[in-house]
Amino acid sequence: MSNSNLFLKSAFVRAPLQNGVGRYVCQLQRIVLKFCKSHGGSRGIRDFIEQDLVNFAKQNPSVVVYLKPRRHRSPAVVAEYLNGDRVWMSMHLKTHSEITKWIEVLRTQQGDVSGARLRKYQYTDHPSLQGPWTPFTFKDPELNVAQLPDPKFGANNRIPMSATEKLRIMFEKQKISDEEVKTGE
Amino acid sequence: MIRAGLQRLASVFNSQGGIISRFITQNAPAQHRPAEETTKDVISTCNKLIQEKSHRNFAIVHLLGKQWRVTDGDLLVVEGYWPPNIGDKITLDKVLLAASKDFSLIGRPLVQPGLVTVTATIISKGLSHTKTHFKKKRRKQFMRINFQRSQQTMLRINSVDIKNSINSAPKNVF
DSSP, X not given: OGGGOTTOEEEOOOOGGGTTSSSOOOOEEEEEEEEOSSOGGGXXXXXXXXXXXXXXXXXXXXXXXXEEEOTTOOOEEEEEETTSOEEEEEOTTOOHHHHHHHHXXXXXXXXXXXXXXXXXXXXXXXXXXXXXXXXXXXXXXXXHHOOSSOHHHHOOOOSOOOHHHHHHHHHHHHHHHHHHHHHHO | OHXXXXXXXXXXXXXXXOSEEEEOOSSOOOOSSOHXXXXXXXXXXXXXXXXXXXXXXXXXXXXXXXXXXXXXXXXXXXXXXXXXXXXXXXXXXXXXXXXXXXXXXXXSSSOOTTTEEEEEEEEEEEEOOOEEEEEEETTTXXXXXXXXXXXXXXXXXXXXXXXXXXXXXXXXXX
16 A cells, blocks of 8 residues: 555644634635646646636635746646645646646645645544543442452353353242232232 | 342343433432432433533534544544535534533434534645555456545534533424
8 A cells, every 4th residue: 555655754634723713714825827828738727717717816815826927838836825835736738627626626725735644534632531441440449449359359250141040030030020919919 | 140140130121221321420429219310310410510511522423424533623534525615614413422521422323403513614625645556466467556546624623512401302403
């Protein structure tokens, strides 16, 4: 599996600046679209700029959008996040819809989340609230002052009930119920 | 041995499966009293504890086929396609268990609706690192390599609230 990847960092679940505790802050701060005005490889990103970019900027007023035309070079998108992460993504020969989806991913993620393998999928400041379980949890504290060995605590009560015992218990129960009937009269 | 078995039987017959399965009394235990009064006492004490907000609550919620133990301020990462988008505030309604330090409310299988409110905010939606699926069978000329990135949604748990009306009838309204 990918755990054996030497150069992949591992990480725990974190959110920058307690995000979401009070209010939510969009973590994408700046996005730079680099493209060529004439080459075919930039076709998709040019379509995106013509059709969707204004709406994107209107819907995300907290995100700074830059356009960087450059002659005869392949298109790329660079996203910069509040925690200082910078994600570079090639948009060469990607279609309009693909670019829309990738930019949505860049907008919604918080930093370079795919750069590290998550070790845990949950983070908590309070790992145990009722106290971790021990063998003495919910046990009678009588054991604390008992003088051991004690037949009461040393008895082996883990063996299952035998058929004979079950029969005898049924018999005893029957006797008890008979007595109850008698007393009821 | 027989006596022990009888006692075990008696305990089985006497135990009543209520919503409050376990209650650790820090106060003096109420013994030699009818079961109804004890139940009432336990419920009122739980309600008092909830009202005082003496301790942090936690809950076990069912979310996309997994069960998570959550408390205020937790972070969860949910894998796979999930519609909620960033900034959304949602309520996690499938609560299997809600508890505080001194009592637990265990649902059968869910705690009654409206009793426990777990709210969360979506923080981040992204893709995981590239996972490599490498398969090879020796001496069979078989080798496959697949790459996969799953969608990950990060949640912040905002609050786990228990209403202090444990014994009131459920309204069954979401």
